[in-house]
Amino acid sequence: xxxxxxxxxxxxxxxxxxxxxxxxxxxxxxxxxxxxxxxxxxxxxxxxxxxxxxxxxxxxxxxxxxxxxxxxxxxxxxxxxxxxxxxxxxxxxxxxxxxxxxxxxxxxxxxxxxxxxxxxxxxxxxxxxxxxxxxxxxxxxxxxxxxxxxxxxxxxxxxxxxxxxxxxxxxxxxxxxxxxxxxxxxxxxxxxxxxxxxxxxxxxxxxxxxxxxxxxxxxxxxxxxxxxxxxxxxxxxxxxxxxxxxxxxxxxxxxxxxxxxxxxxxxxxxxxxxxxxxxxx
Amino acid sequence: xxxxxxxxxxxxxxxxxxxxxxxxxxxxxxxxxxxxxxxxxxxxxxxxxxxxxxxxxxxxxxxxxxxxxxxxxxxxxxxxxxxxxxxxxxxxxxxxxxxxxxxxxxxxxxxxxxxxxxxxxxxxxxxxxxxxxxxxxxxxxxxxxxxxxxxxxxxxxxxxxxxxxxxxxxxxxxxxxxxxxxxxxxxxxxxxxxxxxxxxxxxxxxxxxxxxxxxxxxxxxxxxxxxxxxxxxxxxxxxxxxxxxxxxxxxxxxxxxxxxxxxxxxxxxx
Numbered sequence: 001x002x003x004x005x006x007x008x009x010x011x012x013x014x015x016x017x018x019x020x021x022x023x024x025x026x027x028x029x030x031x032x033x034x035x036x037x038x039x040x041x042x043x044x045x046x047x048x049x050x051x052x053x054x055x056x057x058x059x060x061x062x063x064x065x066x067x068x069x070x071x072x073x074x075x076x077x078x079x080x081x082x083x084x085x086x087x088x089x090x091x092x093x094x095x096x097x098x099x100x101x102x103x104x105x106x107x108x109x110x111x112x113x114x115x116x117x118x119x120x121x122x123x124x125x126x127x128x129x130x131x132x133x134x135x136x137x138x139x140x141x142x143x144x145x146x147x148x149x150x151x152x153x154x155x156x157x158x159x160x161x162x163x164x165x166x167x168x169x170x171x172x173x174x175x176x177x178x179x180x181x182x183x184x185x186x187x188x189x190x191x192x193x194x195x196x197x198x199x200x201x202x203x204x205x206x207x208x209x210x211x212x213x214x215x216x217x218x219x220x221x222x223x224x225x226x227x228x229x230x231x232x233x234x235x236x237x238x239x240x241x242x243x244x245x246x247x248x249x250x251x252x253x254x255x256x257x258x259x260x261x262x263x264x265x266x267x268x269x270x271x272x273x274x275x276x277x278x279x280x281x
Numbered sequence: 282x283x284x285x286x287x288x289x290x291x292x293x294x295x296x297x298x299x300x301x302x303x304x305x306x307x308x309x310x311x312x313x314x315x316x317x318x319x320x321x322x323x324x325x326x327x328x329x330x331x332x333x334x335x336x337x338x339x340x341x342x343x344x345x346x347x348x349x350x351x352x353x354x355x356x357x358x359x360x361x362x363x364x365x366x367x368x369x370x371x372x373x374x375x376x377x378x379x380x381x382x383x384x385x386x387x388x389x390x391x392x393x394x395x396x397x398x399x400x401x402x403x404x405x406x407x408x409x410x411x412x413x414x415x416x417x418x419x420x421x422x423x424x425x426x427x428x429x430x431x432x433x434x435x436x437x438x439x440x441x442x443x444x445x446x447x448x449x450x451x452x453x454x455x456x457x458x459x460x461x462x463x464x465x466x467x468x469x470x471x472x473x474x475x476x477x478x479x480x481x482x483x484x485x486x487x488x489x490x491x492x493x494x495x496x497x498x499x500x501x502x503x504x505x506x507x508x509x510x511x512x513x514x515x516x517x518x519x520x521x522x523x524x525x526x527x528x529x530x531x532x533x534x535x536x537x538x539x540x541x542x543x544x545x546x547x548x549x550x551x
Contacts, residue, residue: 014373020405027402031391038390110386117350118403119376125403 016120024120025128032132035102046094046140047147050087054151058083061209070211072243084153085239086208089231091144092137092171097199099133100178104185116269123266130179130262134171141167159242166241169254170234176262177230183268206232207239230257301364303328303455303487304349309358311344318344320510321358326455326489326503328363331481333498334491335534336507342491343383345507346459349489350380363454376404379448379486383459385440387432393443394428397450404451411450418446418480438469442476449480455487462497470497495531504530506537513537 036043058080069076106112115125145153145160181194205225207215212232216223226232233253240247304326311319319341326332336342347353349360351371360367365374387396394415401411419425424442432440441461448456458477462470474497481488490497498504504521506514514521514537518530527533 016372016405023402023405023407027399030402031388031395031399034391034395035388110382110384111388113350113352113380113382114386114400115403116352117375117378117380119372119374120403120405121372 021120021124024118024124025131028115028125028128029132029135032129032136036136042098043140046091047144049094050090050144051147053083053087053090054080054148070213072240072245078152080148080151081153082211083209084148085242086206086235088141088144088167088238089170089206089208089235090203091140092167092234093174093199093203093231095133095137095140096171096174096178097181097194099130099175100182100194103129103179103182122270126179126266126269127262130172130175133175134168137171137175138164138167155242156244158244162244163238163241166237169251169258170238173230173234173254173258173261176258176265179265180261180268183265202229202231205229206235208235230254300328301361302326303330303363304489305361306345306349307359309345309348309355309360311348311353311357318510319348322507322510322512324505324512324515326487328454328487329485330503331478331488331490331499331501332503332505334489334505334507335493335495335498336491337493337538340507341510342507343459346380346382346457346491349457350378351375376451377454379451379453379456381441381444381448381456381458381461383463385444387440387444387447389433390431392429392431393424393435396432396443397447400447401450406451414450415446418449436469438465438472441465441469441473445473445477445480449484449486452484453486455489456481457489457491459491460493461490462492462494495534498530506534508538
């Protein structure tokens with residue numbers, strides 16, 4: 001790469017060393033971080049949203065848990081404590097969808113073209129982009145944890161470490177769902193639809209706000225729906241991990257969904273099979 | 282300057298007769314639904330040449346660019362860049378290619394340097410490499426002092442010039458420019474044309490320059506005339522002018538596309 005521009009003969013080396021992949025990955029994450037820093041409103045609103053739920057909604061719903069003790073909790077807990085993993089899921093859900101919004105935006109502004117003419121494999125570019133979005137989401141989650149700590153949501157300190165892999169997995173699943181959606185959404189305006197038809201149903205029909213046994217008591221059909229909602233399993237994965245436990249079922253569902261969503265997104269952005277070539281831009 | 286001396290240019294086009302063309306487009310067709318944007322298009326950009334892809338708006342130039350940059354897949358026909366088949370070896374083909382798209386693609390919230398470094402990283406170049414390369418390309422240009430500024434603060438012509446620098450960053454062998462002067466004033470247009478020609482001379486790359494503006498074409502260029510998705514003529518400017526027994530390339534173009542109008546329009550108008 002450091003040889004001067006060369007003569008008629010094609011002096012371009014063949015193949016890409018591992019370092020090229022690492023540099024490319026770092027470049028994509030770095031750009032995402034820069035963009036995030038430039039959009040301070042995005043960071044503030046990403047934090048205000050869950051904090052409103054924690055400070056106001058949770059205060060009003062303190063009684064919702066009743067007297068039951070459900071795992072992974074070993075004692076009676078405040079509703080604020082119960083809702084925290086759900087709010088973490090919410091942060092990652094919005095972040096994942098926002099990354100998808102940025103991909104639609106990128107496609108309209110041409111930034112997507114800049115990314116896709118990179119000679120590195122397209123799946124690698126998409127996974128790097130996804131990882132960059134997840135990294136930004138996880139920073140938001142830890143800031144939220146820090147504020148929630150002062151609001152009496154205080155898991156054991158090791159929980160903050162054990163929850164990290166769950167956050168990464170959840171972020172990947174929701175990010176790849178967003179990426180898949182971004183390949184289907186034609187224009188930016190359609191994103192409001194994603195909000196109404198994806199974010200809200202996923203969030204409300206899950207165990208984020210109320211324990212599943214409560215849902216089962218009041219509405220068996222809704223209970224079935226929540227079980228089929230991958231977001232439920234993401235929230236449970238985070239909930240257990242925050243207390244140093246693994247919810248195997250949730251883990252399996254989250255990994256399975258990530259593979260399906262990410263595979264779909266890679267296919268959708270693959271020029272050989274993809275949907276983008278059927279559209280004009 | 283020492284570098285310039287080391288960089289070829291002399292026997293580029295003359296030498297290596299068996300060298301593959303920088304760009305080789307063979308019988309490429311592409312449709313959007315029922316509408317055929319490209320109809321069995323074939324042409325070549327020989328190594329070291331400055332080839333203008335001349336066509337009115339809607340001729341299929343942007344579609345062709347989307348195919349060559351692999352934003353769209355080539356489903357019908359074949360495209361090779363320096364002999365590398367785009368469908369079989371996309372990475373090898375794309376790394377030899379630099380592109381300036383018609384729409385602006387710089388990130389306006391980032392600085393010029395950040396934009397260029399991001400592009401370099403996408404091509405596996407380290408930050409240090411990128412810095413050297415920026416200095417090399419922008420040697421003597423006033424733009425070098427504005428690297429830290431946000432892209433938003435630059436004029437349209439300056440943004441375009443940065444996009445051209447960006448296309449050269451990873452030392453490609455072929456540069457595609459899709460109507461790079463659209464929307465610019467006359468002075469910026471002239472600057473961009475001369476900037477690209479200077480870089481082409483210094484670096485010995487091959488160029489495909491899409492345009493609908495005939496005055497951007499030099500007597501020494503090669504021209505491919507594209508109209509309604511078909512190649513109407515391909516060759517050196519004097520040859521095309523002679524073949525059409527026209528007085529100038531402008532006349533030749535009018536005759537070619539005028540001819541095409543009477544024969545092609547009826548079927549595409551439906």
